[in-house]
Amino acid sequence: MLNYNLDEKNKYYSLYAAIRGDILAGKLKSGERLPSKRALAENLSVSVITVQNAYDQLLAEGYIRAKERSGYYVEEVNADYYGGCKLTPRQTHTKEEFAVDFAKGSTLTEMFPFSVWSRLMRKVLSDCGEHLLERVPCDGDAELKRAVAEYLYRARSIDVEPRHIVIGAGAEYLYGIVVQLLGRDKLYAVENPGYGKIYSSYIINGARVTCVGVTESGIDCAAVEKSGAHAVHFSPSHQFPTGAVTPVCERLRLIKWAAESDGYVIEDDYDSEFRLVGKPLQCAYNLCSDRVIYMNTFSKTLAPSMRMGYMVLPPVLYEKYLSIFGRSACAVPVFEQKTLAAMLDGGFFERHISRLKNRYRAVRQAIYDKVKTLPFPAEIIDTGSGLHLLIRFPSAKSDKELKERARANGINVMCLSDYLLTSAPVSDKCAVINYSGVTERQIENIVIK
Amino acid sequence: MLNYNLDEKNKYYSLYAAIRGDILAGKLKSGERLPSKRALAENLSVSVITVQNAYDQLLAEGYIRAKERSGYYVEEVNADYYGGCKLTPRQTHTKEEFAVDFAKGSTLTEMFPFSVWSRLMRKVLSDCGEHLLERVPCDGDAELKRAVAEYLYRARSIDVEPRHIVIGAGAEYLYGIVVQLLGRDKLYAVENPGYGKIYSSYIINGARVTCVGVTESGIDCAAVEKSGAHAVHFSPSHQFPTGAVTPVCERLRLIKWAAESDGYVIEDDYDSEFRLVGKPLQCAYNLCSDRVIYMNTFSKTLAPSMRMGYMVLPPVLYEKYLSIFGRSACAVPVFEQKTLAAMLDGGFFERHISRLKNRYRAVRQAIYDKVKTLPFPAEIIDTGSGLHLLIRFPSAKSDKELKERARANGINVMCLSDYLLTSAPVSDKCAVINYSGVTERQIENIVIK
Numbered sequence: 001m002l003n004y005n006l007d008e009k010n011k012y013y014s015l016y017a018a019i020r021g022d023i024l025a026g027k028l029k030s031g032e033r034l035p036s037k038r039a040l041a042e043n044l045s046v047s048v049i050t051v052q053n054a055y056d057q058l059l060a061e062g063y064i065r066a067k068e069r070s071g072y073y074v075e076e077v078n079a080d081y082y083g084g085c086k087l088t089p090r091q092t093h094t095k096e097e098f099a100v101d102f103a104k105g106s107t108l109t110e111m112f113p114f115s116v117w118s119r120l121m122r123k124v125l126s127d128c129g130e131h132l133l134e135r136v137p138c139d140g141d142a143e144l145k146r147a148v149a150e151y152l153y154r155a156r157s158i159d160v161e162p163r164h165i166v167i168g169a170g171a172e173y174l175y176g177i178v179v180q181l182l183g184r185d186k187l188y189a190v191e192n193p194g195y196g197k198i199y200s201s202y203i204i205n206g207a208r209v210t211c212v213g214v215t216e217s218g219i220d221c222a223a224v225e226k227s228g229a230h231a232v233h234f235s236p237s238h239q240f241p242t243g244a245v246t247p248v249c250e251r252l253r254l255i256k257w258a259a260e261s262d263g264y265v266i267e268d269d270y271d272s273e274f275r276l277v278g279k280p281l282q283c284a285y286n287l288c289s290d291r292v293i294y295m296n297t298f299s300k301t302l303a304p305s306m307r308m309g310y311m312v313l314p315p316v317l318y319e320k321y322l323s324i325f326g327r328s329a330c331a332v333p334v335f336e337q338k339t340l341a342a343m344l345d346g347g348f349f350e351r352h353i354s355r356l357k358n359r360y361r362a363v364r365q366a367i368y369d370k371v372k373t374l375p376f377p378a379e380i381i382d383t384g385s386g387l388h389l390l391i392r393f394p395s396a397k398s399d400k401e402l403k404e405r406a407r408a409n410g411i412n413v414m415c416l417s418d419y420l421l422t423s424a425p426v427s428d429k430c431a432v433i434n435y436s437g438v439t440e441r442q443i444e445n446i447v448i449k
Numbered sequence: 450m451l452n453y454n455l456d457e458k459n460k461y462y463s464l465y466a467a468i469r470g471d472i473l474a475g476k477l478k479s480g481e482r483l484p485s486k487r488a489l490a491e492n493l494s495v496s497v498i499t500v501q502n503a504y505d506q507l508l509a510e511g512y513i514r515a516k517e518r519s520g521y522y523v524e525e526v527n528a529d530y531y532g533g534c535k536l537t538p539r540q541t542h543t544k545e546e547f548a549v550d551f552a553k554g555s556t557l558t559e560m561f562p563f564s565v566w567s568r569l570m571r572k573v574l575s576d577c578g579e580h581l582l583e584r585v586p587c588d589g590d591a592e593l594k595r596a597v598a599e600y601l602y603r604a605r606s607i608d609v610e611p612r613h614i615v616i617g618a619g620a621e622y623l624y625g626i627v628v629q630l631l632g633r634d635k636l637y638a639v640e641n642p643g644y645g646k647i648y649s650s651y652i653i654n655g656a657r658v659t660c661v662g663v664t665e666s667g668i669d670c671a672a673v674e675k676s677g678a679h680a681v682h683f684s685p686s687h688q689f690p691t692g693a694v695t696p697v698c699e700r701l702r703l704i705k706w707a708a709e710s711d712g713y714v715i716e717d718d719y720d721s722e723f724r725l726v727g728k729p730l731q732c733a734y735n736l737c738s739d740r741v742i743y744m745n746t747f748s749k750t751l752a753p754s755m756r757m758g759y760m761v762l763p764p765v766l767y768e769k770y771l772s773i774f775g776r777s778a779c780a781v782p783v784f785e786q787k788t789l790a791a792m793l794d795g796g797f798f799e800r801h802i803s804r805l806k807n808r809y810r811a812v813r814q815a816i817y818d819k820v821k822t823l824p825f826p827a828e829i830i831d832t833g834s835g836l837h838l839l840i841r842f843p844s845a846k847s848d849k850e851l852k853e854r855a856r857a858n859g860i861n862v863m864c865l866s867d868y869l870l871t872s873a874p875v876s877d878k879c880a881v882i883n884y885s886g887v888t889e890r891q892i893e894n895i896v897i898k
Contacts, residue, residue: 332618
């Protein structure tokens with residue numbers, strides 16, 4: 001007769017678990033008859049109900065079967081692969097700390113208007129109440145789409161139908177949707193050197209990717225035309241890491257290429273808000289809303305934890321998007337969407353950008369000032385856009401030596417060549433100074449030994 | 450000489466926009482020399498600085514070029530594809546309203562403990578403050594992962610390392626990650642009849658899918674073994690729409706198949722919380738954590754707007770996940786993650802589930818009671834799990850007639866055959882009664898004419 005020590009507080013479950021364990025361990029064999037409920041109850045000094053509940057659970061999960069007027073029998077359970085491997089301990093990475101980090105691409109979260117944000121959140125919470133529980137359409141909350149369209153008009157002179165905007169959980173998420181819209185079998189051209197995450201996002205999403213060089217005037221249009229690509233992903237207003245700006249004639253050339261080959265131009269406008277000299281550059285979407293997919297994110301402008309981005313789709317692609325994703329829900333919680341809409345509508349976002357720009361202008365100036373004091377030649381290459389610039393050190397022996405010397409002085413920096421996705425000719429001895437997460441004080445304190 | 454009416458409030462920008470427009474329209478031809486800054490300033494009665502700013506912007510965007518000591522010239526700008534098509538008006542769909550909808554799969558959002566949720570949100574907002582702005586690791590907030598692991602232990606007796614949990618923006622998002630982990634070139638077996646969104650999610654993510662029939666004991670294991678699939682996606686505790694429960698011997702058979710073919714079993718535990726009779730069924734993950742990917746979502750249990758789900762990965766796959774996504778950020782905002790963690794830790798989630806279960810038991814009972822009063826034969830097929838059951842109407846002429854008659858009585862319902870992904874034999878005259886969004890009152894008020 002089965003004999004178990006049962007947990008007093010949860011008799012039925014511990015009886016069920018004990019019998020289950022014996023079946024899986026092969027102690028109770030397939031076809032074996034279990035004791036009657038009454039007999040087992042007596043043997044274990046529990047109620048018949050307890051045994052009944054345990055047997056019912058075993059029955060429901062298929063460990064045993066009941067034969068009418070005969071009793072309960074162990075099912076045929078093949079437990080060859082029951083159990084799992086032992087866990088491997090996690091490897092911990094030790095991170096080096098630098099006094100100044102030009103490679104991290106973080107943002108100044110202390111500048112984030114947290115009190116405004118949390119006030120707006122509280123307001124959304126009490127204003128919208130249970131409406132926050134409603135399903136959000138796949139392309140995002142209508143209020144936020146309207147607010148983004150108005151913002152784009154104010155800030156970037158982009159005239160866009162709110163409905164063609166798609167809200168998504170960050171840039172990488174949107175790249176995935178683009179691949180699904182344009183086709184996984186298609187070839188995508190990306191900039192080289194470039195932002196590795198763009199390249200890897202397309203690869204992760206199963207698309208084929210070809211790398212195209214970058215000249216002083218941005219992506220090499222002739223190479224795109226020859227590439228056989230279906231779509232080109234580029235940042236015409238401020239290429240990372242070269243900083244190149246694509247002039248309008250090249251933008252139009254790419255649009256012509258796209259129109260004639262039934263392809264698309266994906267405009268990644270990731271840090272256009274931060275043109276520190278003059279007005280922001282006009283975007284490519286404005287030139288042809290039929291062939292350009294415009295993309296931007298709030299991760300750089302608000303906080304990296306804010307996984308929210310958007311894209312503006314050409315009308316044909318928007319209809320296709322609805323036909324594929326129409327029944328899905330938006331991945332961004334409606335709560336964040338409504339809070340951001342309130343932030344845009346209230347002008348808080350633009351005020352925040354303007355404070356950030358002032359701050360970054362000061363950081364940029366500190367870099368210019370510091371470069372003048374260096375005891376070796378250094379040439380700044382800067383187009384006044386975005387949050388990074390290049391410094392060329394002609395007297396450095398190599399990129400490797402340049403980085404090592406910087407690190408010895410507490411500075412983490414990458415070179416242009418570090419951003420090559422495939423080997424290609426690129427200026428050497430060029431440090432990429434990404435100053436989005438750096439303060440003036442840190443720059444001022446730099447002492448090169 | 451160029452002559453424009455400039456916007457008094459924004460002279461430089463309107464001058465820039467006017468010249469840009471003329472270049473794109475071909476009125477200013479490539480190579481044409483622009484008037485000198487001084488001359489244009491005099492002509493337009495504006496300051497030289499205004500013209501300078503406008504020219505600088507045109508220069509930065511590549512519309513014009515500067516020749517030293519000579520002036521500004523229009524660049525070669527090919528505007529063949531400038532502009533976009535006119536927008537097509539959106540088509541509006543009119544939705545039919547039903548007194549009772551058994552096809553919608555909505556949830557009772559009025560049951561959501563909104564006051565608890567908003568109180569926890571406010572608490573997270575003040576407790577965490579600016580920490581909410583920090584980047585969330587790809588697999589989710591550590592606090593939520595720990596809370597989910599503890600909840601799984603309490604509610605489902607699943608013993609899981611918190612670190613093997615991956616938090617994602619809803620079930621469909623997680624399906625996409627699974628495809629990236631296991632390979633897009635692989636074949637995935639899904640249940641037929643089944644939940645169309647699972648099938649389409651794999652397709653959207655570029656994977657190949659094969660449909661496998663469902664028997665009374667869940668997915669047809671023999672068919673899976675013969676399918677050549679690399680992974681099988683199934684809901685062993687409560688299949689949708691048949692309601693079948695896969696017995697443990699079949700689960701172990703699939704695990705054996707997976708282990709021997711180096712494949713995986715994807716266990717979709719989507720409504721296991723709602724076993725209305727007895728304890729929840731033990732999950733397949735417990736049988737072998739090396740070969741089973743366990744998945745669940747909070748959309749059914751909290752609210753559809755809450756795009757939050759999670760999966761537990763076998764250790765090998767978790768390491769692979771880190772190597773692919775380690776540098777990405779989690780798509781779910783940290784704010785929602787911390788609020789949910791507080792809800793789980795405080796026991797509010799389980800209290801909510803228990804209230805929902807009582808409610809659904811009453812709805813289920815109302816269905817049983819109503820069926821007894823029907824003026825024609827009706828047979829309930831129900832395993833006591835989840836939020837749907839089947840009712841077979843042997844006297845109905847066809848599925849079509851069954852649905853039409855239901856609709857004529859204000860009831861929206863689908864048949865088992867409507868959930869077939871590819872044609873397969875399936876019981877006919879079987880209505881799928883999804884009661885997750887239905888109240889007792891609605892059931893009681895049903896009058897069949």
